[in-house]
Amino acid sequence: MNLGLQNRVAIVAAASKGLGLAVARGLAAEGSRVAICARDARSLASAAESIGPDVMAIPVDVTDAEQVSRFVESVRARFGSVDICVTNAGGPPSKTFEQTTTADWQAAVQLNLMSTLHFAQAVLPGMKAQGWGRLLTITSVSVKQPLDGLILSNSVRAAVAGLVKSLANEYGAFGVTVNNVCPGYTxxxxxxxxxxxxxxxxxxxxxxxxxxxxxxxxxxxxATPEELADVVVFLASDRASYHTGASIAVDCGLTRGQLG
Ligand SMILES: NC(=O)c1ccc[n+]([C@@H]2O[C@H](COP(=O)([O-])OP(=O)(O)OC[C@H]3O[C@@H](n4cnc5c(N)ncnc54)[C@H](OP(=O)(O)O)[C@@H]3O)[C@@H](O)[C@H]2O)c1
Known part of the structure; x- marks a missing residue:
């Protein structure tokens, strides 16, 4: 299957290791031009080197709207456009409700909801203008079924799923698809x-x-990170042209509450 990803410009956030790095490698292997970010400059640089020769890597804290906006602008300046954007970040700490503080909740919203919003704001107008785009969010299987001890994740990811569904409806008419990928244990x-x-x-x-x-x-x-990345790469491709507004679990049957 030709995925049509050759020379597409793809941003993968929070990609110095783990799921983000696997996604960036997957897109680069299909011929996309890849830009990655994470906070720690040194591990980011070695991740970029491990992906390939023409990978752009800029230290960015995805909770900071200004940094995200500058990053997206610098990708456009170097590669000419942004066709694909995969949002990602670290995860909130494992706590029970009574262990959480208001500051924990605010931090989780910044890390997992606002970071997604910052990228959506920075990339969607350009995708709309060019008539093609793929916005993909990496959240968690907790969107489908809450995970014990992860109340912060369980709560904040649901807001991202709502954002994805709404954006998909607003941007579909412009050739832009928006999907959410929900990893299980990886x-x-x-x-x-x-x-x-x-x-x-x-x-x-x-x-x-x-x-x-x-x-x-x-x-x-x-799962291996590559098993999650393969699904993201497909959804980023031309072949996933009729797929939008979905939260897709890559959880190997972990969630039991839904037949589809
Ligand atoms: N692995 C799983 O089983 C699983 C399951 C469900 C959901 N998830 C979720 O999927 C996401 C990725 O998970 P992972 O397992 O790949 O995590 P990971 O191995 O801890 O990697 C996290 C990556 O995010 C970067 N990062 C963290 N905070 C950042 C920030 N504020 N700004 C920019 N980059 C940031 C890290 O680099 P720096 O620290 O240098 O910034 C690193 O590159 C997380 O939200 C996680 O909760 C994972």
Whole structure:
């Protein structure tokens, strides 16, 4: 299948490791020109080098609207347009409701909702004007079913799913699709951190926590970042032309509450 991604210009946010890096690699492998960001300049530079020779990498904190806007402008200045934008960020901490503070809630909104909004504001007018675009958000399977101990994520991701659905309806007439991809348990540093915290809380081993997670899936295993990235790459492509306004779980049957 020709995905039609050759020479498309793609931004992948929060891509120095984990899911973002896998998505950036996937898009670059299909011939797209890729621009990535994350906060730490050193790990960002080595991630860019690992992707390929013509990768743009700018340190950006995605919670800062000004930095996001400057980043998007510099991508346009170098590559001529922005065709694809994959929003992503770190995840909020694992806490129960009573452990959270108002500051935690504000930080989660900044990290996972406002960062998405900053990219949407910066890229959608250009996509509309050129009559083609793909805005993709990476959230969590918690959009489908809340995850224990992740009340901040469970709550704030739902707002992103609502934003995606609304944007899809507003921008469809201009050739722009907007979709949300919801990872299940996927092997990254973030997942290791969550497993470590739960293991400490429950006085067990990290490997036991991961086995429990794997047992919740149909294939009885945790995903690789590439398995998530392949779905994002397809949705970013010409081939996904009739797919918009959806929250697509890549969770291997983890969520049980829906037949579709
Ligand atoms: N892995 C899973 O199983 C899973 C499941 C469901 C949902 N998710 C969600 O998917 C997203 C990505 O997860 P991951 O597992 O790939 O996480 P990860 O391995 O911790 O990687 C996070 C990436 O985001 C960057 N980042 C964090 N905060 C940032 C900020 N404010 N501005 C710019 N870049 C930032 C990090 O680089 P810097 O620290 O240098 O900025 C890093 O490149 C998270 O929101 C996570 O909660 C993951």
């Amino acid at each position: 092997a990254t540093d973030r997942l290791n951190g969550l497993a470590g915290k739960l293991a400490a809380d429950q006085q067990t081993k990290e490997s036991v926590i991961k086995e429990r997670w794997a047992a919740l899936t149909a294939l009885k295993r945790i």
